[in-house]
Amino acid sequence: MVKLDAEKLKKDFPILDQVINDEPLVYLDNAATTQKPKQVLEALAAYYQTDNANVHRGVHTLAERATRDYEASREKARRFINAKSTKEILFTRGTTTGLNWVAAFAKEILKPGDEVLISVMEHHSNLIPWQEACRQTGAKLVYAYLKDGQLDLDDVRSKLSPKTRFVSLAHVSNVLGAINPVKEIAEWAHAKGAYMVVDGAQSAPHMPIDVQDLDCDFFTLSGHKMLGPTGIGLLYGKEDVLNQMTPLEFGGEMIDFVSEQEASWKDLPWKFEAGTPNIAGAIALGAAFDYLDALGMESIHAHEQELVAYLLPKLQDIEGLTLYGPLDPHRRAGVLSFNLEGLHPHDVATALDYEGVAVRAGHHCAQPLLGHLGISSAARASLYVYNTKADCDKLVEALLKTKEFFNGTL
Known part of the structure; x- marks a missing residue:
C-alpha cells in the first residue's frame, strides 16, 4: 500500500487552484x-471531440x-x-435511480404483512422508494435505530423476521460517517430469506468494495461522488436476481425483437438500458475508475482514516461544538457533521465560505435521522483524496474565527 501525497494530487484538479473570498479554496x-x-x-x-456516436447500433x-469504450467502462466497473x-x-443516472429500480422490483414481490427493514440513518433516496413500495403493496416499513452514534446491531437482529423480504442500508452514513457492517447484516438477512440492498454512494469512493465478499444482492453507487461526471452511476445485481426483474423503461436499445403487438428484451445488462445512454458519462466514469485504481482503494481509505484521526479530536476540543456519529475514527469514514452552539448551520457554512472553506449545511436529505438526533440541520465537512492536514487545520481555524465573530455580535 502506497501512502498518498494529497498535496501533489491537488495539481490534477484544476478547480482546486482558485481563490474564494481572497482565500485559497479548501x-x-x-x-x-x-x-x-x-x-x-x-x-x-x-469522446465528444473524436468519437461522438451512438453505441451498439452503427x-x-x-x-x-x-x-468499445462504453463497454470497456462496464468492465472497469x-x-x-x-x-x-x-x-x-x-449503468444508471446514479444511486437514486438504482434504488428506485430495486424498489420497483420489490413491488412485484411484496404483499400485505411483508416487511422491509431500513435504518433511521438512510438518505431519502434509500427511504422514499421503500415508503412508496410499502404504501402500494401493503407491506410494512420497519426501522432500525442507533446506539452510540452508529447502527444498533442488536436492534437490527431483533427486527429481522421471516416477514422481512428486503433489507436496505447505507454502507456509510452521509451524515454520521458511520460504517455499517453490511457483510454481516447480509448474512442475517439471507438467513431470513430476505434480499440485501446496499447504498454504496458514500462507501464506493472511499474504500475497497467486493460485492461477492459482501454477498449483497444489490449495490448502488454514483459516479459524481467518486471523481466522475454527474448523471452516471451503477446498479449491481446478482445475475439470477436481475433475470427476474422487469425493465422500468422501454424503447430502443433494450429490445431484441418487436412485432406489432409484443416485444422481447435483450439479454443482461442491456435489457435495462433503454434509449441512448449517457455514453460520455460512462466513458469518463471509466477514467475515474482508472484514476482511483492507480491510487489504490486501500491507500485512499488509509489516507482518509488518517485525516479523520487528526481532525476528530481538534473538532472535539472546540467548546460548544456538537459532533454527530461514532467517536472512534476506525468506525467512521471521512464525513463529520456538527453544530456550533447558538449558531444556525447555514450561518456557520456562510462564515466558513468567507474563509475559503466549502462545507455543506442543511438536513442532508436525511430528515428522519436529524429528527431522531433532535436537530433540524447540521454543518458537514467531508474529506477525499486531495484533502490534507492543512485543509483540516484551516477548517478548525475558520470555525474558531466564526465562533469569535458571532460571540462578539450576540
Missing part, C-alpha cells in the same frame, strides 16, 4: 460531490470506438466492485 463538501481530475475531464472531452468507425460478470453491471 473544498470539504465531497459527500455531496467530488471534484474531477484532468484525466476525467479529458476523457469526457475526447458499424462505422466512430460507433465502433464509442461502443465490474473489476472495481469485483462483480462476477459485466451482466451484473447496469
Whole structure:
C-alpha cells in the first residue's frame, strides 16, 4: 500500500487552484460531490471531440470506438466492485435511480404483512422508494435505530423476521460517517430469506468494495461522488436476481425483437438500458475508475482514516461544538457533521465560505435521522483524496474565527 501525497494530487484538479473570498479554496463538501481530475475531464472531452456516436447500433468507425469504450467502462466497473460478470453491471443516472429500480422490483414481490427493514440513518433516496413500495403493496416499513452514534446491531437482529423480504442500508452514513457492517447484516438477512440492498454512494469512493465478499444482492453507487461526471452511476445485481426483474423503461436499445403487438428484451445488462445512454458519462466514469485504481482503494481509505484521526479530536476540543456519529475514527469514514452552539448551520457554512472553506449545511436529505438526533440541520465537512492536514487545520481555524465573530455580535 502506497501512502498518498494529497498535496501533489491537488495539481490534477484544476478547480482546486482558485481563490474564494481572497482565500485559497479548501473544498470539504465531497459527500455531496467530488471534484474531477484532468484525466476525467479529458476523457469526457475526447469522446465528444473524436468519437461522438451512438453505441451498439452503427458499424462505422466512430460507433465502433464509442461502443468499445462504453463497454470497456462496464468492465472497469465490474473489476472495481469485483462483480462476477459485466451482466451484473447496469449503468444508471446514479444511486437514486438504482434504488428506485430495486424498489420497483420489490413491488412485484411484496404483499400485505411483508416487511422491509431500513435504518433511521438512510438518505431519502434509500427511504422514499421503500415508503412508496410499502404504501402500494401493503407491506410494512420497519426501522432500525442507533446506539452510540452508529447502527444498533442488536436492534437490527431483533427486527429481522421471516416477514422481512428486503433489507436496505447505507454502507456509510452521509451524515454520521458511520460504517455499517453490511457483510454481516447480509448474512442475517439471507438467513431470513430476505434480499440485501446496499447504498454504496458514500462507501464506493472511499474504500475497497467486493460485492461477492459482501454477498449483497444489490449495490448502488454514483459516479459524481467518486471523481466522475454527474448523471452516471451503477446498479449491481446478482445475475439470477436481475433475470427476474422487469425493465422500468422501454424503447430502443433494450429490445431484441418487436412485432406489432409484443416485444422481447435483450439479454443482461442491456435489457435495462433503454434509449441512448449517457455514453460520455460512462466513458469518463471509466477514467475515474482508472484514476482511483492507480491510487489504490486501500491507500485512499488509509489516507482518509488518517485525516479523520487528526481532525476528530481538534473538532472535539472546540467548546460548544456538537459532533454527530461514532467517536472512534476506525468506525467512521471521512464525513463529520456538527453544530456550533447558538449558531444556525447555514450561518456557520456562510462564515466558513468567507474563509475559503466549502462545507455543506442543511438536513442532508436525511430528515428522519436529524429528527431522531433532535436537530433540524447540521454543518458537514467531508474529506477525499486531495484533502490534507492543512485543509483540516484551516477548517478548525475558520470555525474558531466564526465562533469569535458571532460571540462578539450576540
